[in-house]
Amino acid sequence: MPSFFIDLNLDQVVDAITATKAEYDLKPFFYTQLHDIGTILYRHEVFRDLEDQRIADFIREFARRMVLNREHHAQIDKLHYLLQKQFWILDAVEIYCEALHELEQKLGSGNLKSKGLRSFLEYLRKYLASESFTALEAAVKGLKHDLAGIQYCMVIKDNSVQVRKAGTEEDYSSEVDETFRKFKDGAVKDYTVKYPDRPDMNHVEAKVLEFVSQLFPEIFARIDLFCTNISYIDPMIRDFDREIQFYIAYLEFIDIFRSNGLAFCYPQMSEDSREISDTEAFDLALANKYRNQLTSIVTNDFYLRDKERIIVVSGPNQGGKTTFARMFGQLHYLAGLGCPVPGKQAWLFLSDNLFTHFEKEEKIQDLRGKLEDDLIRINDILDRATSKSIIIINEILISTTLKDAVSLSKKIMGKLIQLDLLCVWVTFIEELSTFDEKTISMVSTIVPENPVQRTFKIVRMPANGLSFARAIAEKHHLTYESLKKRIGS
């Protein structure tokens, strides 16, 4: 996991995306950022194909069958009786064959546009026409057909069961039903005993099956031959089944938010222009946390023009500053994976690396230690960062005096500007926002009538913390005028 995952809450996002897909081991895909725009566009194409619900459903249906196939093999390992294992192998192979035929047929009708899916379909067609696949399929179909034709009879008496081929004995239940039909009137309780449908067999059932195999020896000999040393799953198909789930999982995840009116878009990626922007973006981890009340999720816009590189975020606490910083990091990281990102329309920068410096939770360090730690970390980042990196800084240097903090921050800011890299810096030091032509100011905002209520909107405007303090005072009737009146009477 990249080191900034926890700071940006990307670990939560990836956990949520892969939650229902554990068996595919998708997390490694989310840990590897792409570094060329061509691959990103390749993935965008596949995503766009899969945004067609029909095509996504084809893939889901295929995946469901492949899961079923694997479950069969897991079950085969647990079963005791050889004959029974063989039945399950036949089923597993049949499921595999059907899954591929259906996938081929459906993708063929799907009007695919992406290079990725089109070349897979081409491969699939070749594979289905291959000698090895057609022989496999013919064999399993023949055996299943013959088994379906077997009918046998049991006579159960006292402690014995006799098994023989079925004759022409009539159905007795329906005759009994017929006799008592005249009393039928209205619905009554169902007295059918529910027998658990266990996959394994007890020894009596196994004995019955063994007798059946002796009654039909020829069919069972062919099954035995078919099942011995069988190996049939194509490695390309296996890989496809896993990799395509990266896309499906991501799309299924973002659908939750889309259906609640939150927008996602395919970002325009650039390797050189830092003129980035996004509208109606949001923190995906936060949205995921509030899945059930998504209407309350606040979206934010941002942009940088010309020489602007550094967004300095200030304003009241609990106002969404950290969320904004995380969002900025998430957007760039997810865009670098080739995924659609939160927002209506986005221009984002393809960075070579992402660094985060968030205030560490543990506060029981002596101040000097903490300040030192802060500085060591930021120094390390500045050493490794290039002009193509992105740095997210969240409230550092708070464990020193304001004077120190201001002067140290300004020194760090100087280095950032020198590197000419993209940066979001959440800080209470408002001076930083007017440091240079490369810095811009964004501020967390409040509802003027009720200053305790945050809008969680981060707005591009000059930092002016004063109006907030005044509003709070008014609410508590502690402005000069209010207080004068109160104490005056």
Added chain:
Amino acid sequence: MKALLMHKDKDFDLQQPLPWNEAALTQDLELNTLFNAMAQGDKFIFSVVRSAVLNGMGLDRENIRYRQDILRDCLESPSIAREIYELILETLESKKKSTWFIFSMKYPDSILHTSLDVISIYMTMLKKLRDYLTGNGGKLRSEGFRGLSAMLNRELDDEYLARVEAHLKKLKFRKGTLISATLGKGGKGVGLLLRKSKGRSLPWFRLLFPRKKQAFTYYVHPRDVSGSMALQDLNGRGINSVANSMAQSVDHIENFILNMKSEMAFYIGCLNLREKLSETGERTGFPDPQEPGLHTYHYKGLYDICLSLTLNRKVVGNDLETTGKNLVIITGANQGGKSTFLRSIGLAQLMMQCGMFVPADSFSADLCTSVITHYKREEDTEMNSGKLDEELTRMSDIADHLKQDSLVLFNESFAATNEREGSEIARQIITALTEIRLKIFFVTHLYEFAHGMYGKKSKGHLFLRAERQQDGSRTFRLSVGNPLQTSFGEDLYQRIFKTPEGRTGR
């Protein structure tokens, strides 16, 4: 199979929801007094008569006469009715005894065997009932009883009963169970189906030279407990469907018997009531229902059956002959029999509509779609807006549920305010109500209201007055008469306080 003793074409539905105003009706008409007299302590009969009386409104004249005929048979031969009911009770009781062991729902073979036993009990009972009805055919003249007898003879003839008997025997599987199957998931047997073993029905040459069939037999070792359980499971799967079907047949036959029980319970309740009334010599008669909308009343000796049952003596009845009146306003002396009269109208209507006899020498009225009561709730005369509010809330409920051809009984409604306001409210409400097809009875002390309605001289209005003798005593009879200004509360006051000036009572 249906007994059809309550409806010509369907079962009596004990679960049918009661009318929305069931609670008010029960309270205002004192229906529990009636139901208790019919039930004589039997909770089941109570629930049946309650449902039958409160839900009688849907019956047409034909169905009412259908029930009246059956009730006539019962009244003429009470012992036959009671014996049929007893037979039903006994059968249900012996079923309970036969299944005293825990009816294990886990094993099809125990479900099957219990079911076979119970079916056998039920078949015996139905045969007995069939023969009893046939034997008493001469005394049962009603279409209902004759129909039941004919149905039993038709559906359960001797040939059929013999066939059932044969199945009950065969289903004990003395020769083992023959089950067919196919191979399902993982080679397990599926589609298990019970087959009829051919037994001795093979042609003679097959018996002599049976075709050799390949067969393999597995014997579960006597000490192999899990093996014998597995075998039991296999057998259970095979007979699962037939066991279910037999158990369901038990339920179906039982439903038939239970239904017959509740239908008979209605007539037993009527018999009980009739016998109770005989103790005080009260008379009853079968009413003559008329089509809705005629607004006709012809009755002689109509009395309040609940008052009679409560006092346990004969009470005063009223006579009336009128047609085309949709509003009857009753005024007059306090305790002059106004409330009693109003109740007797409501009770007679309900009893008529469910097919019962009514407490009158003769009674004829048109059918209505519902009986609705709006009674002043407490007897105190305290005036406050809360009470009027409560009354008007109920009135508003009534308006929500009002259907054409309802019978609406008002008893001192809208008096929870001063007379002028109350009269105005009453006037507005009643004027609106008389403009749709309803039958309205309104007992009131609101002189202004009653007098105002009288002044309209409408043909559809009838005014009745509680009688008062010259000496102030009551006859508890009502007669036609215009509203008077006083309700003679003074009389009542004087009688209770026994002073001419009525002062020492304080």
